[in-house]
Amino acid sequence: MNGKRITVLLLLTAIFVGTLQLPPLAGDFTANTNEFNHIDPGMFTAYFDSENISITLITPANQSTLVGTVNITIDVVSDYDPLNLTLFVEDEIYEDLNRTEISVGLQNVTIDTLNLPEGSLNFTFLFENASFGAIDRESYPLVFEVDNHGYPSVEILAPDEDELFTGLDSLYLNISADYTEVYLNITINGVPTEEWNGSQLVPVGAANYTINGSRYENGDNLVDVVVVTEEGLSDEAEAIISFLDHVRFSIIGITNFGEVSGEQEITIRVFTPYDSVNLTVSVDGDVADDVSNITVPEGRSDFTMDTTGYSEGEHEFLFTAYDGFGHSWSQNLTFIVNNHREPSISFTAPTQDIIVGLAEFTVNIETTYSEVFLSVYVDGNAVDVLTNITAPAGAYAFNLDTTLYTKWQHEVKVVVTTVEGLSAEAASPFGFANFKxxxxxxxxxxxxxxxxxxxxxxxxxxxxxxxxxxxxxxxxxxxxxxxxxxxxxxxxxxxxxxxxxxxxxxxxxxxxxxxxxxxxxxxxx
Known part of the structure; x- marks a missing residue:
């Protein structure tokens, strides 16, 4: 009998002890651990609706914005006291609220949002009874907008409006942001610079940002600076800045494929922060002796170049200006050298219409060459002894044997050709009178x-x-x-x-x- 009593007592003791053991919540986890990390928090919203636990949000309102460290005030009503609170943010356990004990009544739940990502986030509060007995849980989902980082700001501190941006120069920018680094994009006339194209992170604060201004045209240029935070917030500053490279110039008055001749006067306009620059001209790769390292002042000026030493036709003229610090600027133009114009020719003798025998003809040749090639034609046929002969410029006489032709009117034509192929001709009818x-x-x-x-x-x-x-x-x-x-x-x-x-x-x-x-x-x- 005593043995039966002892057996019953042991069974009752085992049952009582078993009822005191809490079953695991989808796995074993303890306070301040991340053992909820592999649990889908959606199950708490969907399945945990306790009749003994009631939660009411006091402040802030659902879907409001959270900044920095905030208190979420809730009114906890429960038959259990205290409760365990676990907070899930976007499927992840918030480390500071992992099975943390909380009392019933009005409670402030403190959350540091600086450790959370920006944007609209799902917050799921999971409450469970902390006392021994049957497990009881309540899920309370909320949505908050985390916005810890405001818009950045950027300001162009230098250069000023009256300053020039010369060569490899810098923009002095002041960047402010909640982040330690932002993305920097600088465009000039709408085109991103090679140095700062929006892919580089730069620290906040005031600093110089170097740009190669030689890539851009002289004069006023629109400089636009944009800074962007990691969350996509941005600010923009722009300024009209006057660029002036170390050496720039333009040739005035003669366009590409223009004609040059003799002692050609060339007008050049130099843009430079210095008083003067040096200029060298090369023709077809060879430096021109009279325009080699000459000094030309800033602004508009003229210089002369002797073109008489070059053959007629197209030539490549390379103009190169440079300062004393190694900066240079070049411009290549094609000019047509035309020192010799087309020749002209006219008959001066004979003056009569009828000629006989060995007649003497005189022509006047006008040309810039000292001599030309002369050919005589009678009725379109070349005179053998007067074909491609050398004749000097000015008056030139030659004899034509009219006895070789019929007694009739014939056209005598004289053609002169220069060494560059320019030609002129004169033609006139004459009566050839000879006894047969x-x-x-x-x-x-x-x-x-x-x-x-x-x-x-x-x-x-x-x-x-x-x-x-x-x-x-x-x-x-x-x-x-x-x-x-x-x-x-x-x-x-x-x-x-x-x-x-x-x-x-x-x-x-x-x-x-x-x-x-x-x-x-x-x-x-």
Whole structure:
């Protein structure tokens, strides 16, 4: 009997001790540990709704903004006292509230949000009874906006409006932010700089930020500075800053592919913070002797360059200006050297339209060269002995044998060409008047026959006085006819006398000499 009592007593003791053991909450965890880290906090919101635990949020309101260290005031109503509180923030246990004991009534739950990420976060408060007995839990979800970091600010401290940004120079910026570092983006005329393009973190505070100003045009440029925090908040500052490189210049008055000649005057405008710079000009890679390391002042000025030593046509002119500190600026232009213009030529002799025999022609050649190449053409055909001969500038005479051509009007053309291929020509029609062999033979035969008639009569002792008188009259009549036709020179006479006219005049003279004696003899009888 005593044994049965002892057995029952042991069983009751075991049951009583077992009821005092708390079952694990999805695993074994203790206060101030991270053993909830692998638990989905959503289960607490979805499943833990205790009739013995009631939570009311007093301040701040749900979905409000939290900054820095804040107190969340809640009213805890429960049959249990105290309770254990575990806070989950975005699925992670908040280390300082891990099964932390809390009493019922109005309670302040202190949270340091500086250790939390920025933005809208889910806060889940899990309450459970801390006393021995059956486990009882309550989930209380809230949403708060964590905003510990305000907008950054940036200010351009230097250069001032009246200062110049020269070469490799710096912007002096003052950056303020809740973060220790921000992203810096500097653009010039809307184009990000190579040095600060938004990918680099820079510390907050006042500092110099160097930019190579030589990449940008001289004059006013819009400089825009933007700083961005890690959470994407930004601030912007901009200024119009006047850039002036160590050495810049522009060539004025002559454009690319412009013409230069002789002692060419070139206007240059130099932009520099110094009083003057040095200038060198290279032509096709060779330094020009007269423009080598010459000094040109700041601003607008002129210098001369001798182009007569260069061949005609396109040449590459490289202008390089530099200061005494190793800074330089270059500009390449293509100029057309044109020291020699097109030549011109004109006839000065002969002045008459009809020429005979070996005629002399004189032309006047105007050119900037001392000599040219001359060719003569008759009716478009080159004269062999007058092709591509060298002729000096000015008056030039040459002879043309007109007997090689028919008695007719011919075009004589003279072409002159310079060594660079520029040419000019002069053309004029001329009448070539020359006796042909058949005309000469015909004239000799007819004159011989005409003279033989009176000569034979004279040998026979007959009178030839009347025949000679008629011959003189005949010759005077023929000459008068030519003069009436305007034939006043030998070339004109040769031009108008041809084979037909020779035979007409000759046969008339022969007939006259033959018939005159017959009429004279008949009259005397």
């Amino acid at each position: 062999i058949e005309e000469i033979l015909s004239a000799i035969v007819l004159i011989g026959i005409a003279l033989s008639i009176p000569l034979m009569r004279f040998k026979r002792g007959e009178s030839v006085r009347m025949t000679l008188i008629v011959d003189v009259i005949f010759i005077l009549v023929v000459v008068g006819i030519f003069l009436a036709l305007g034939v006043t020179s030998l070339p004109l006479m040769i031009w108008h006398i041809n084979l037909a006219s020779i035979w007409a005049i000759g046969t008339t003279l022969v007939a006259t000499n033959w018939l005159v004696p017959l009429f004279t003899t008949a009259t005397e009888q």
